[in-house]
Amino acid sequence: MSSPKKRVLFYLLDGARPDILNGLMAEGKLPHLQQLAEEGTFRTATTCFPSTTGPAYLPFLTGHFPGTMNIPGIRWFDKQEFKRTRWNKMAMRSYCGPEANWFNTDMPAEIPTLFEVMGKSYNLYNMITRNIPDAYDLGKKGKSWLYMRAHFMKRHHPVDLQGHERIMALLNSGKDFDFLFAVFPSVDWDSHYHHIRDYRTVEAYQIADNSIGEVRANLEKKGWWKDTLFMLTSDHGLTPSHTHFDLGDWMTEQGLKSVGYPVIWRRKPKSAVMISGNSFGSIHLLNHDGAQVLKEQELMIHFGKTRMTELLREKAVDFVAYRGNRPGEYMVQNQHGKALITQQRENYSYQPLDADPLFLGHIPPVTHREALESTFNSLYPDALVQISQLLKCRRAGDVVVSARNGYDLRDFWEYPEHKGSHGSLTKEHMHVPMIYNQKGWATHSARTADIFPSLLKWMNKPVPANEGNALN
Numbered sequence: 087m088s089s090p091k092k093r094v095l096f097y098l099l100d101g102a103r104p105d106i107l108n109g110l111m112a113e114g115k116l117p118h119l120q121q122l123a124e125e126g127t128f129r130t131a132t133t134c135f136p137s138t139t140g141p142a143y144l145p146f147l148t149g150h151f152p153g154t155m156n157i158p159g160i161r162w163f164d165k166q167e168f169k170r171t172r173w174n175k176m177a178m179r180s181y182c183g184p185e186a187n188w189f190n191t192d193m194p195a196e197i198p199t200l201f202e203v204m205g206k207s208y209n210l211y212n213m214i215t216r217n218i219p220d221a222y223d224l225g226k227k228g229k230s231w232l233y234m235r236a237h238f239m240k241r242h243h244p245v246d247l248q249g250h251e252r253i254m255a256l257l258n259s260g261k262d263f264d265f266l267f268a269v270f271p272s273v274d275w276d277s278h279y280h281h282i283r284d285y286r287t288v289e290a291y292q293i294a295d296n297s298i299g300e301v302r303a304n305l306e307k308k309g310w311w312k313d314t315l316f317m318l319t320s321d322h323g324l325t326p327s328h329t330h331f332d333l334g335d336w337m338t339e340q341g342l343k344s345v346g347y348p349v350i351w352r353r354k355p356k357s358a359v360m361i362s363g364n365s366f367g368s369i370h371l372l373n374h375d376g377a378q379v380l381k382e383q384e385l386m387i388h389f390g391k392t393r394m395t396e397l398l399r400e401k402a403v404d405f406v407a408y409r410g411n412r413p414g415e416y417m418v419q420n421q422h423g424k425a426l427i428t429q430q431r432e433n434y435s436y437q438p439l440d441a442d443p444l445f446l447g448h449i450p451p452v453t454h455r456e457a458l459e460s461t462f463n464s465l466y467p468d469a470l471v472q473i474s475q476l477l478k479c480r481r482a483g484d485v486v487v488s489a490r491n492g493y494d495l496r497d498f499w500e501y502p503e504h505k506g507s508h509g510s511l512t513k514e515h516m517h518v519p520m521i522y523n524q525k526g527w528a529t530h531s532a533r534t535a536d537i538f539p540s541l542l543k544w545m546n547k548p549v550p551a552n553e554g555n556a557l558n
């Protein structure tokens with residue numbers, strides 16, 4: 087007798103925070119998820135840096151971090167390409183507009199996504215759609231109109247409700263699937279434009295919960311549920327923002343005229359500033375000869391030590407990170423001083439120099455799993471590995487800025503105004519829920535990158551090289 091057919095049902099509850107999910111469950115507001123947590127596992131995992139929509143989908147969809155995938159933000163800049171010629175498609179990117187479609191070709195072609203290795207794979211609303219035929223892209227038809235209306239009318243829930251209907255239509259059509267990946271975007275949107283605990287945000291959690299209940303009932307009726315792996319996670323948390331600090335304007339005021347989205351046409355810019363989330367920013371200096379990414383020594387000359395001190399004095403800036411002078415060295419600096427992260431082969435270490443900006447004390451060389459373990463419950467989960475992976479990517483810029491909770495880094499150009507933010511390395515942005523209908527999997531600290539090999543292993547499929555470790 088052949089073994090029963092296995093399937094994976096994956097809900098991405100964009101912007102869901104584990105503590106809020108837990109609270110709503112305790113109030114009895116998410117009965118279907120509560121049942122899943124009781125029958126299976128409800129735990130917290132870490133996402134990646136920057137903790138922002140799009141790049142933060144890469145760990146579970148490809149098993150790799152944004153730096154490895156060369157997509158270090160929802161907006162990015164490539165100094166080398168820009169200096170070659172400014173009117174160049176590869177010089178800068180914003181996935182927040184019409185360039186969103188280029189996400190698929192901006193990634194390395196040789197690294198597969200789950201959609202390419204899981205078998206018959208359906209997508210709902212996620213923007214990484216490489217090699218997904220239209221017939222398998224459930225949300226595609228009418229998506230841009232629905233998303234635009236959601237954005238400008240601040241009416242988000244129709245998107246999630248329609249998404250659920252499309253899933254049910256697929257299940258009722260008699261078609262089968264191996265992998266079904268569904269994004270429910272409204273928790274993120276409602277948290278940005280209202281509040282992380284607004285009644286509309288709570289409703290968005292409940293819409294996903296209802297959908298899970300109905301889909302589960304359908305799969306149970308078909309006799310498929312017991313061989314289906316259910317997985318739910320998120321790409322980042324969010325925190326309420328009270329103050330907007332525009333990093334691009336600050337650079338211009340400091341004499342380093344900046345370009346950034348949507349103002350990309352200024353003459354003779356001295357810098358470019360790219361914001362994601364909006365608690366993450368990358369600064370690219372254009373006021374020097376050559377097109378190289380600057381390491382500490384050159385950075386202090388061209389950015390200037392005084393300017394760095396001024397930047398770190400800004401309340402919105404929690405810390406900055408940049409490359410050290412030697413390969414594998416990364417500096418983390420706040421207003422009190424700096425620390426050194428070193429990556430040598432498979433090992434990561436952290437050494438406070440004149441201060442301890444990440445509040446981690448001294449961490450001797452450890453493996454990437456131990457580095458996660460020892461920082462998981464700190465203020466900056468997975469800081470060592472996440473800062474290293476990001477700064478390996480030249481599109482990440484000369485300096486990256488992680489904002490303090492309560493602040494974001496983009497002001498004038500944001501409409502509607504953002505009242506919530508993510509993207510930083512703080513635990514409120516880095517911790518995400520992970521719920522699956524299985525017990526007895528590995529209990530060590532998990533990253534969302536671990537989901538990629540776990541799903542393939544569940545399906546008995548070959549697992550391509552990746553930066554995660556299977557939990558099953």
Ligand SMILES: [Zn+2]
Nearest residue numbers: 100101139274
């Ligand atoms: Zn998101």
